[in-house]
Amino acid sequence: MDWMTLSPEEWTAVRLSLKVATVATLVGLPFGIGVALALARGRFWGQSLLNGLVLLPLILPPVVTGYILLIVFGQRGPVGRWLADYFGIVFSFRWTGAALACGIMGFPLMVRAIRLAIESVDARLEEAAGTLGANRTWVFATVTLPLIVPGILTGMILCFAKAMGEFGATITFVSNIPGETQTLPSAIYTFTQVPGGDQGALRLTLVSVAISMLALLASEVMARLAHRRLEIE
Amino acid sequence: MTLAIDIRHRLGSFQLDAKFETGGGLVALFGRSGSGKTSIVNIIAGLIRPDHGRVVNDGVVLVDRARGIFVPRHRRRIGYVFQEGRLFPHLTVRQNLLYGRFFAPDSERREGFDPVVDLLGIGGLLDRRPGRLSGGEKQRVAIGRALLAGPRLLLMDEPLASLDEARKAEIFPYIERLRDQNRVPIVYVSHALAEVARLASTVVLVAEGKVAAVGATTDVMHRLDLFALTGRAEAGSIIEAIVERHDAAFGLTELRSRAGVWRLPRLDLAIGTRLRLTVRARDVMLAKSAPGDLSALNIVPGVVTDMAGAGGSMGAIVEIKLDCNGDVLIARLTRYSVERLGLAPGQQIHALIKSVALDRRGLSGPNRGPAGADAEANET
Numbered sequence: 001m002d003w004m005t006l007s008p009e010e011w012t013a014v015r016l017s018l019k020v021a022t023v024a025t026l027v028g029l030p031f032g033i034g035v036a037l038a039l040a041r042g043r044f045w046g047q048s049l050l051n052g053l054v055l056l057p058l059i060l061p062p063v064v065t066g067y068i069l070l071i072v073f074g075q076r077g078p079v080g081r082w083l084a085d086y087f088g089i090v091f092s093f094r095w096t097g098a099a100l101a102c103g104i105m106g107f108p109l110m111v112r113a114i115r116l117a118i119e120s121v122d123a124r125l126e127e128a129a130g131t132l133g134a135n136r137t138w139v140f141a142t143v144t145l146p147l148i149v150p151g152i153l154t155g156m157i158l159c160f161a162k163a164m165g166e167f168g169a170t171i172t173f174v175s176n177i178p179g180e181t182q183t184l185p186s187a188i189y190t191f192t193q194v195p196g197g198d199q200g201a202l203r204l205t206l207v208s209v210a211i212s213m214l215a216l217l218a219s220e221v222m223a224r225l226a227h228r229r230l231e232i233e
Numbered sequence: 234m235t236l237a238i239d240i241r242h243r244l245g246s247f248q249l250d251a252k253f254e255t256g257g258g259l260v261a262l263f264g265r266s267g268s269g270k271t272s273i274v275n276i277i278a279g280l281i282r283p284d285h286g287r288v289v290n291d292g293v294v295l296v297d298r299a300r301g302i303f304v305p306r307h308r309r310r311i312g313y314v315f316q317e318g319r320l321f322p323h324l325t326v327r328q329n330l331l332y333g334r335f336f337a338p339d340s341e342r343r344e345g346f347d348p349v350v351d352l353l354g355i356g357g358l359l360d361r362r363p364g365r366l367s368g369g370e371k372q373r374v375a376i377g378r379a380l381l382a383g384p385r386l387l388l389m390d391e392p393l394a395s396l397d398e399a400r401k402a403e404i405f406p407y408i409e410r411l412r413d414q415n416r417v418p419i420v421y422v423s424h425a426l427a428e429v430a431r432l433a434s435t436v437v438l439v440a441e442g443k444v445a446a447v448g449a450t451t452d453v454m455h456r457l458d459l460f461a462l463t464g465r466a467e468a469g470s471i472i473e474a475i476v477e478r479h480d481a482a483f484g485l486t487e488l489r490s491r492a493g494v495w496r497l498p499r500l501d502l503a504i505g506t507r508l509r510l511t512v513r514a515r516d517v518m519l520a521k522s523a524p525g526d527l528s529a530l531n532i533v534p535g536v537v538t539d540m541a542g543a544g545g546s547m548g549a550i551v552e553i554k555l556d557c558n559g560d561v562l563i564a565r566l567t568r569y570s571v572e573r574l575g576l577a578p579g580q581q582i583h584a585l586i587k588s589v590a591l592d593r594r595g596l597s598g599p600n601r602g603p604a605g606a607d608a609e610a611n612e613t
Contacts, residue, residue, distance in 0.1 A: 128319040130306040131278050132382045133336030138307075142332070146323045 006203060012179050013187035014207055020095060020183055021163035024103035025156050028110060032155060036114035057169070058108040066172025069101055073173075097174035098181045102166040106159030113158055117151020118144070150226035157219040161212060184208055236260070236386065236420065240276055240286030240296075249273070249283075249442040259412045259419045261433035261450070263426075264462070269442040270422045274388045277420065278313050279306030290386050310341060312384030312417070316391045318371040320363035326374050327359040333382025341383035344416070352414075353377045353407055369400035373407060380417070387411075390422045401428075408432060426467040430454060430511045438462055455561045457541035457552050469513035470563045476506045485530075485588070492557035496530040497591040514552055516590035517564035520583045521574055531586040533557050537578050542568065555584055 006014070038044070039051055057065045073080040073091045083089040091097035121144055129139045167185035174181040176190060188204045191197030239252040249269045262270040275281040277288055279295065282303055288296040290311070295304045312333075320329050330350070334342060350356050353373040363371060372392050379387055389408075393401045412419060412432065423429050429436060429450065436453040438446040440462045446453050451471045453459065460468045474488035474495060486502070488495040488510065495510065502508070523532065535557035542548045551571045555562040562584050566576075576582070 122319075124315070124317075124319055125321060127280055127306075128313065128315060129321070129332070131280070131309075131311065131313040132333030132378065133307050133310075134332075135305075135307050138336070143321060 006207070007200070009178060010187065010200060010204060013182050013184055013204065016095060016098075016179070016182065017164055017184040018211075020099045020102055021160050023096075023099040024106060024163040025110075025160045027099070028103040028107055028159060029152075029156060032107060032110040032114055032159070033152065036111045036118055036155075039111070040115045040118040054111050055108045057105050062105065062166070062168025063172050065104060066101060066169035069097075069104065069169065069173040073097070073100065091174070093174050093177060093181060095174075095180055098170050098183060099163075101169040101173045102163035102183075103159075105166045105169055106162035109158040109162055110155035113155030114148060114151050117148035117154075120151075121147045150223055153222045153226070154219060157215050161215050164208070164211060164215075235289075235291065236277070236418070237287070237289045238273065238277070240273075240283040240288065242272065242276065242281065242283040242285070244272060247272075247442060251439070251442070251444050253437050253444045253447045255420075255435050255437065255447070257415070257418045258434035259408075259421055259432055260435045260437060261429040262420060262422045262437050262439055263429045263433075263453075264424060264439035264445075266424055268424075268439045270424075270439050271390055272442075273439065274313070274390055274420060274422055277386070278311050278388055279304065279309050293385075307336070310337075310383065310385045312379030312382055312387040314372070314375050314379050314387065314389040314392050316394050318363070318368075318375040320366075320371055320374055320378070322363055324362070325359065326355065326361050326363065326366070329363065329374060330355075330359075330377050330381055333378055337381075337383040343383045344380050346381065349377050349380050352410060367400070368396045369403045372396065372400075372404055376407065376411070380411075384417055387417045387419045388422075389419060391424070392421075393425075393428060394423075405431065426454075426463060427511065430471050431509060451561070455554065455563065457539060457554055457563070460541075460552060466515075467513060468563070469511055469516070470561045472510045472512060472560050472562075474508055474510050476500065476502045476504050476508070478504065490560050492533045492535070492560035492562065494531075495586075495591065497588045510591060512562060512586060512591065514563040514565040516586055517562060518585040519553065519564050519566065519570075519574065519576070520585060521580075523583050524585070527585065528587070529585040530588045531584075531591070533560075533562065533584045533586070535562060535582055535584055537576055537580045537582055539578065540571070540576065555582060557584065 035050070035054055039047065070092070071077055075081070075084070075092045080091055083091070089096065091100050126139050126143055129143045134142060165185060166183070167189065170181065170183060171186055176182050176186045182190070184204055184207070188201050188208070191201035191204070235254060235256060237254040240249065242249040247269065249272050251269065251273055262273060264270050272281060276283050276296070277290070283296060283298065285298050286296065287294065287298070294302055295309055296302060321332065324332065330346070334346070350359070353376060355370065355373050355377060358366060358370055358374065363374070366374065376392070393404060396404070409432065421432060433450045436446070436448065436450045437444055438453055438459060445462055446456065446459055454463060454468070454471055472490045472492065474490040476486060477489045477494070478487040479499060480487065484499045485496050486498070486500045488497070488508070490510070518529070523534070535555035537553055538556045539554040540551055542551045549567055551566055551568050553564045553566060553571070553576060555564065564584060
């Protein structure tokens with residue numbers, strides 16, 4: 001069983017990946033709901049442009065996305081320098097950068113799931129809430145939001161899973177620094193590049209499979225619970 | 234309370250041009266499907282912004298396009314019971330009922346939770362979710378939810394249309410109680426003559442986006458010229474009657490109206506109960522002299538007051554309106570029969586109606602509610 005034990009370095013990579021994926025999902029969530037609402041319900045100039053921009057990371061090679069992040073959010077990038085000067089937020093070669101890259105890559109999946117959920121909400125229920133005295137904010141909080149919870153959970157899990165597996169954009173943007181930006185996929189990649197790294201790669205692969213399976217199971221359970229609660233007529 | 238509407242609105246190729254004013258009680262917006270009834274209530278509720286015009290309820294201006302006034306739906310204090318209920322699927326019945334109450338200011342909470350739950354008989358459903366309710370239960374909860382928001386006007390858009398006859402019969406008494414306890418003025422949308430005849434005190438007849446007639450239910454229903462709009466097959470007259478006697482031996486009940494005595498199959502109603510009897514024009518026969526040996530039990534003398542041919546003077550069918558000591562009866566005959574009898578306005582005549590034609594569906598009364606209706610009424 002010795003070969004099954006993770007080394008401290010490997011544990012660090014697992015913990016870092018979980019942290020990066022969790023932060024990417026949670027920080028991305030409010031933006032995801034906002035953008036999904038704008039795309040599903042809004043009617044404004046540039047809507048198709050926004051839609052395309054959100055979906056872009058899904059289609060671009062991850063390396064290209066990573067490089068764009070490097071140019072924009074890097075130390076000398078316009079947004080990166082501004083954030084560093086005014087808020088002290090630094091992305092380049094930090095785990096925060098890995099979270100940003102993972103979040104950007106998972107964002108389209110999250111938005112898509114939430115948007116579909118919003119579009120399937122019966123607008124007539126929202127009308128009914130309006131006649132009962134709820135203004136738009138209350139209608140959203142008490143009717144729309146509870147009804148799209150299953151979609152939000154699906155979106156979060158998709159985003160989390162994508163973030164756990166993200167490799168190309170992360171390694172391009174923040175490199176592969178053990179303990180700082182070396183996530184699970186980067187660590188597996190590193191193992192495959194050194195002689196005798198097979199066992200380490202296998203161990204981390206199993207961990208990766210286990211986490212993915214758990215995430216899938218969790219989403220199944222939550223979807224079933226949500227469905228039972230709603231008892232769709 | 235008065236509701237005054239004067240609106241013009243275009244929906245695709247459909248032009249709505251409605252103007253009417255009503256008092257309290259239960260006002261029916263009556264007309265065929267697609268005549269614009271639902272658009273009118275949607276404008277009252279604030280779900281549609283009309284192109285032009287005004288909506289004023291109880292002195293409060295809700296819409297006045299000329300002055301740029303449009304009160305948003307959540308500030309109108311107008312309850313809305315939708316055809317499909319529209320209960321919130323993620324909330325229990327209790328939470329659904331309390332939803333509108335949460336948003337109502339204290340001064341507007343006119344209805345207590347328990348009285349409304351009792352009125353609608355939904356006490357046993359409170360912890361269930363809407364997905365597990367029958368159609369009739371859903372509509373009762375929807376009525377309760379709208380009432381508890383403390384509305385100044387209650388809109389009901391064909392609340393019975395999606396229910397079968399048994400479920401309809403289950404809800405009628407609750408709507409009648411609501412009407413008779415005079416808690417809130419109601420605008421009731423329907424295309425079913427029987428519902429309107431049974432429930433409404435005032436009728437607004439809507440046809441092709443316009444108001445064809447407004448008036449007391451009996452006045453509108455008894456206008457021969459409107460039969461084409463009110464629905465010829467079911468058209469007839471409405472007679473206010475009172476339960477006078479039960480004949481146990483033959484299983485009959487005797488009602489009295491101004492026209493005389495009506496015998497019909499036994500009704501489980503207390504003596505003295507007031508009700509409305511609907512007599513369809515196609516169920517009425519006429520005879521010039523009082524007939525002797527005849528099976529029909531209801532023979533009412535009257536005077537011909539009006540005659541109108543359906544489909545013009547050369548049509549096969551003629552409707553004849555009678556004055557029976559103050560009650561109106563309408564008979565539908567062939568033109569051939571009319572000429573054979575030589576019927577003309579002013580003529581004395583006898584109307585014959587089979588008892589079995591007067592079935593329970595044509596009846597309504599304030600006290601036909603379920604057990605406990607009277608006790609509840611005394612409490613409030």
